[in-house]
Amino acid sequence: MQTILIIGGAGFIGASLVRKYLSDKGWRVVVLEPETADLSRLEPFAGRIELVRGTLDDTALIADVIDRYGVVVAAHLVSTMIPGSSLEHFRRETDRIISPSASLFRLCAEKKVKLVFFSSGGTVYGNNGGRPHREDDIRKPISYYGLSKSIIEDLVYFEHRRSGLDYLIVRPSNAYGPGQKPGGKQGLIAVAAGKALEGEALQIWGDGKAVRDYIYVDDLTDAVFRLIEKGVSCETVNVGSGKGYQVNEVLSILGAHLDRPLKVEYVDKRTVDVDSIVLDCSKIGSLIDFHSTSLEEGIIMFTDSISKI
Numbered sequence: 367m368q369t370i371l372i373i374g375g376a377g378f379i380g381a382s383l384v385r386k387y388l389s390d391k392g393w394r395v396v397v398l399e400p401e402t403a404d405l406s407r408l409e410p411f412a413g414r415i416e417l418v419r420g421t422l423d424d425t426a427l428i429a430d431v432i433d434r435y436g437v438v439v440a441a442h443l444v445s446t447m448i449p450g451s452s453l454e455h456f457r458r459e460t461d462r463i464i465s466p467s468a469s470l471f472r473l474c475a476e477k478k479v480k481l482v483f484f485s486s487g488g489t490v491y492g493n494n495g496g497r498p499h500r501e502d503d504i505r506k507p508i509s510y511y512g513l514s515k516s517i518i519e520d521l522v523y524f525e526h527r528r529s530g531l532d533y534l535i536v537r538p539s540n541a542y543g544p545g546q547k548p549g550g551k552q553g554l555i556a557v558a559a560g561k562a563l564e565g566e567a568l569q570i571w572g573d574g575k576a577v578r579d580y581i582y583v584d585d586l587t588d589a590v591f592r593l594i595e596k597g598v599s600c601e602t603v604n605v606g607s608g609k610g611y612q613v614n615e616v617l618s619i620l621g622a623h624l625d626r627p628l629k630v631e632y633v634d635k636r637t638v639d640v641d642s643i644v645l646d647c648s649k650i651g652s653l654i655d656f657h658s659t660s661l662e663e664g665i666i667m668f669t670d671s672i673s674k675i
């Protein structure tokens with residue numbers, strides 16, 4: 367049996383990755399989460415995972431976990447930022463996430479552990495006039511969040527050049543689906559559903575014509591699992607649907623599947639938001655048999671899941 371360490375495994379995407387790995391009998395799952403973390407998404411997996419309490423910056427603890435459990439893959443799903451985060455937030459991220467990531471990557475290289483980094487397909491590229499973004503496009507982030515992801519990617523490439531780190535960088539588009547909390551701050555579909563449940567208006571920055579690519583969360587984690595199983599090594603891969611939807615179109619699909627009205631208030635556009643993000647997903651299609659759930663089908667599965675909360 368092989369062991370994967372999932373750092374941030376109680377998060378929205380992390381918990382989906384935990385479920386995917388537990389569905390394969392060949393893998394044991396160890397999750398690292400801070401003492402203060404909300405572990406509710408891990409409740410369905412009680413007794414089936416090893417939970418270690420600690421943070422990304424505790425390199426000695428992570429080294430011990432790698433040795434104790436024989437970890438062969440470490441997945442990094444930790445960020446404290448969102449696209450609207452400020453310079454002040456970026457400073458904190460530098461201390462708590464960016465700098466500790468450099469130590470983690472060095473440790474993984476030393477211990478011959480494959481490192482999987484969840485970057486951001488939605489923010490590392492910036493604006494390019496609306497054409498789908500390819501992995502080899504120049505990174506030109508316009509938000510501190512995208513900048514943080516781009517810097518951490520550079521740390522991965524650096525450690526690969528310096529000491530041969532085996533890595534996989536995934537650049538997901540906007541993930542959505544069951545497990546995303548309607549009361550949260552991130553993710554258009556979940557935030558919009560949360561506002562509708564509270565009977566509040568959803569604020570849209572701009573005219574609602576910004577285009578985004580949406581990936582159903584279980585498709586994302588299934589793709590990551592398959593990339594690792596296939597032994598894809600030292601590659602950076604977009605994981606999205608390859609299709610663009612205007613914010614207004616998404617809200618119209620969501621509104622049709624909610625049992626209460628969705629009120630929208632348009633406010634000024636923010637400088638941190640790119641106009642259009644659609645990921646060119648031909649590379650992942652050439653590496654694995656990649657499935658992408660349609661947005662409507664995914665939204666139905668999401669609204670069904672929140673009606674059970």
Ligand SMILES: NC(=O)c1ccc[n+]([C@@H]2O[C@H](COP(=O)([O-])OP(=O)(O)OC[C@H]3O[C@@H](n4cnc5c(N)ncnc54)[C@H](O)[C@@H]3O)[C@@H](O)[C@H]2O)c1
Nearest residue numbers: 374376377378379380403421422443444445484538540541
């Ligand atoms: N959600 C999306 O649409 C999306 C899209 C692209 C990329 N990403 C990236 O994927 C990753 C996972 O996203 P998510 O939506 O699941 O985030 P999330 O906030 O739901 O989960 C992050 C998890 O990391 C844990 N964590 C925070 N600080 C930590 C630390 N110092 N040490 C250990 N664990 C810590 C949190 O407790 C949480 O469980 C993030 O890096 C995010 O930037 C997310």
